[in-house]
Amino acid sequence: KQEVTQIPAALSVPEGENLVLNCSFTDSAIYNLQWFRQDPGKGLTSLLLIQSSQREQTSGRLNASLDKSSGRSTLYIAASQPGDSATYLCAARYNTDKLIFGTGTRLQVFP
Amino acid sequence: EAQVTQNPRYLITVTGKKLTVTCSQNMNHEYMSWYRQDPGLGLRQIYYSMNVEVTDKGDVPEGYKVSRKEKRNFPLILESPSPNQTSLYFCASSSTGYSGNTIYFGEGSWLTVV
Numbered sequence: 001k002q003e004v005t006q007i008p009a010a011l012s013v014p015e016g017e018n019l020v021l022n023c024s025f026t027d028s029a030i031y032n033l034q035w036f037r038q039d040p041g042k043g044l045t046s047l048l049l050i051q052s053s054q055r056e057q058t059s060g061r062l063n064a065s066l067d068k069s070s071g072r073s074t075l076y077i078a079a080s081q082p083g084d085s086a087t088y089l090c091a092a093r094y095n096t097d098k099l100i101f102g103t104g105t106r107l108q109v110f111p
Numbered sequence: 112e113a114q115v116t117q118n119p120r121y122l123i124t125v126t127g128k129k130l131t132v133t134c135s136q137n138m139n140h141e142y143m144s145w146y147r148q149d150p151g152l153g154l155r156q157i158y159y160s161m162n163v164e165v166t167d168k169g170d171v172p173e174g175y176k177v178s179r180k181e182k183r184n185f186p187l188i189l190e191s192p193s194p195n196q197t198s199l200y201f202c203a204s205s206s207t208g209y210s211g212n213t214i215y216f217g218e219g220s221w222l223t224v225v
Contacts, residue, residue, distance in 0.1 A: 049213055101153045101155075
């Protein structure tokens with residue numbers, strides 16, 4: 001069964017810390033992996049998309065890596081800010097065009 | 112501006128009263144999809160469409176219908192809503208289903224069935 005797991009479920013850190021969010025997927029035959037941000041009561045905003053042939057993608061203070069062989073992706077947030085507080089979701093895309101989401105990591109960055 | 116627009120954003124309805132949640136995208140995307148989000152279960156795919164007149168079931172299609180008569184629109188129909196369909200619903204689109212293109216989401220529709 002294709003499953004995506006995110007650890008930790010919640011994280012609270014002081015402003016300025018570098019942090020890592022983890023995403024694991026059971027079926028390594030992914031087409032791509034995408035990281036999203038969701039603010040309370042809002043839709044999902046795409047942050048980074050990593051193709052199955054890529055190892056990492058970067059956008060500003062965000063860096064996402066992909067290791068297909070181990071079934072893992074990480075989202076690295078540098079110098080965290082209160083504005084980064086949100087729920088972060090990863091989603092693995094497969095050849096059936098199915099998008100499997102993790103249950104998310106709720107991040108709080110306090111001043 | 113690239114947008115996926117859902118309506119209504121908030122709805123309270125009664126059991127058995129048919130309702131439709133509309134979804135429209137302005138990016139000429141072929142692929143569109145519906146998800147529901149429930150606490151502890153994450154987002155689960157209800158239906159998706161690869162193009163006009165092509166739809167397929169996702170993980171939780173029971174109790175839902177969809178249609179794709181035009182490229183830009185992908186309405187979600189609840190013929191006889193039940194309380195277990197109370198959820199937050201998202202519509203999404205991307206340019207082609209099998210590519211690595213970014214998926215765009217609507218703002219979500221909060222549905223309560225009493």
